[in-house]
Amino acid sequence: MSRSEILLQRACRVIPGGVNSPVRAFKSVGGTPPFIRSALGARVVDVDGREYVDYVGSWGPMIVGHAHPEVVEAVQKAAASGTSFGAPTEAEVLLAEGIVQQVPGVEMVRLVNSGTEATMSVLRLARAATGRDAILKFEGCYHGHGDSLLVKAGSGAATFGVPSSPGVPGALARETLTLPFNDLAAAEALFADQPGRIAAVIVEPVAGNMGCVPPVPGFLEGLRRLCSANGALLIFDEVMTGFRVALGGAQALYGITPDLTTLGKVIGGGLPLGAYGGRRDLMEQISPAGPVYQAGTLSGNPLATAAGLATLAIISRPGFFDRLTAETRRLGEGIGAVLTQAGIPHVGYQVGGMFGLFFTAREVVRDFDQAATSDLQRFNRWFHGMLERGIYLAPSQYEAGFLSSAHRREEIDQTLAAAREVAILL
Numbered sequence: 515m516s517r518s519e520i521l522l523q524r525a526c527r528v529i530p531g532g533v534n535s536p537v538r539a540f541k542s543v544g545g546t547p548p549f550i551r552s553a554l555g556a557r558v559v560d561v562d563g564r565e566y567v568d569y570v571g572s573w574g575p576m577i578v579g580h581a582h583p584e585v586v587e588a589v590q591k592a593a594a595s596g597t598s599f600g601a602p603t604e605a606e607v608l609l610a611e612g613i614v615q616q617v618p619g620v621e622m623v624r625l626v627n628s629g630t631e632a633t634m635s636v637l638r639l640a641r642a643a644t645g646r647d648a649i650l651k652f653e654g655c656y657h658g659h660g661d662s663l664l665v666k667a668g669s670g671a672a673t674f675g676v677p678s679s680p681g682v683p684g685a686l687a688r689e690t691l692t693l694p695f696n697d698l699a700a701a702e703a704l705f706a707d708q709p710g711r712i713a714a715v716i717v718e719p720v721a722g723n724m725g726c727v728p729p730v731p732g733f734l735e736g737l738r739r740l741c742s743a744n745g746a747l748l749i750f751d752e753v754m755t756g757f758r759v760a761l762g763g764a765q766a767l768y769g770i771t772p773d774l775t776t777l778g779k780v781i782g783g784g785l786p787l788g789a790y791g792g793r794r795d796l797m798e799q800i801s802p803a804g805p806v807y808q809a810g811t812l813s814g815n816p817l818a819t820a821a822g823l824a825t826l827a828i829i830s831r832p833g834f835f836d837r838l839t840a841e842t843r844r845l846g847e848g849i850g851a852v853l854t855q856a857g858i859p860h861v862g863y864q865v866g867g868m869f870g871l872f873f874t875a876r877e878v879v880r881d882f883d884q885a886a887t888s889d890l891q892r893f894n895r896w897f898h899g900m901l902e903r904g905i906y907l908a909p910s911q912y913e914a915g916f917l918s919s920a921h922r923r924e925e926i927d928q929t930l931a932a933a934r935e936v937a938i939l940l
């Protein structure tokens with residue numbers, strides 16, 4: 515028995531499913547997840563000493579690679595000065611200023627501890643600011659595990675076939691309206707049908723929790739227009755895309771400014787940190803500036819802000835995103851060419867430093883139903899074939915992959931060599 519198998523058995527006795535977040539389990543692909551011992555740059559090493567090129571990147575945050583010396587030094591320095599004060603710090607101000615400077619729609623920002631906290635909090639604000647209760651989200655978009663948002667969510671919920679979780683009060687779920695991603699006509703019809711009811715539209719501007727699905731031209735622009743015309747707020751959930759598809763996130767990449775934005779992952783540089791921000795008049799309604807309550811003992815803590823600041827400093831350097839985008843494209847197109855040569859139907863997308871691959875005979879994937887046409891058996895063979903060859907991909911067809919600046923020619927060539935071997939077994 516491997517050490518990972520032994521640890522999983524022990525874990526399952528004391529942790530539900532043996533993992534602290536469902537997507538880490540190999541439930542849908544079968545087998546035992548490698549328990550990770552350490553990581554450096556683009557590679558992780560498991561407790562059995564096996565090394566993998568890592569395209570999970572802690573599900574997005576590790577954009578400068580694991581244990582980047584500048585991030586490690588910043589965290590060590592911060593830790594030596596105390597790990598939490600429950601009082602304001604200079605680092606919080608610096609990080610907030612950095613976010614405001616880079617993200618077009620963010621004039622003020624509140625730091626929290628996770629993406630889920632950010633999305634839960636931003637919905638409360640949107641409801642308070644509009645005096646309306648209903649929200650519109652898109653099928654297959656995942657906005658964390660808050661009650662209002664765990665309806666037709668992608669990611670783990672889609673992987674495990676849980677469209678909406680038990681325990682979500684029906685009254686709340688009824689206030690969550692859902693439509694297919696990229697379907698602007700449906701959103702127009704819904705607004706026409708329910709005037710004055712919708713507080714906010716929340717969307718992943720590039721869907722990254724049903725695989726990676728970019729917006730079709732006009733979709734985000736149309737949502738912007740619809741929200742403005744109907745007194746609803748447009749929320750971009752950029753927990754995944756923020757500081758990942760471009761320095762200013764998807765809103766900078768596509769030139770659409772939402773009213774509110776949620777952030778997470780990259781801004782914490784691998785430590786727990788999320789944020790929500792947006793128009794000043796809205797954010798000034800947050801307590802103690804305004805009446806909308808939201809709080810957190812560890813919010814903006816010194817370790818997370820140190821890691822976030824160090825990471826933002828690195829990714830702000832000239833050429834960072836050009837190179838990351840080019841390498842991600844080289845990987846995605848390289849895998850695409852290998853699969854085409856092997857006669858395997860597929861659709862692949864890359865945006866900035868994220869990518870997706872669907873084993874489907876469709877020509878395009880635009881929404882969750884189309885993503886769900888993927889051949890899951892083939893995905894499983896792909897996943898395990900790559901893992902056996904030292905390539906660590908997310909264990910679900912419905913997840914995106916992530917590159918870091920530590921992924922160099924060597925890692926990508928190794929990945930493509932593995933893909934060539936696996937493609938003929940699919």
Ligand code: HOZ
Binds near residue numbers: 573656722723
């Ligand atoms: N958005 C990530 C998965 N799609 C979150 C990772 C997690 O849930 O653990």
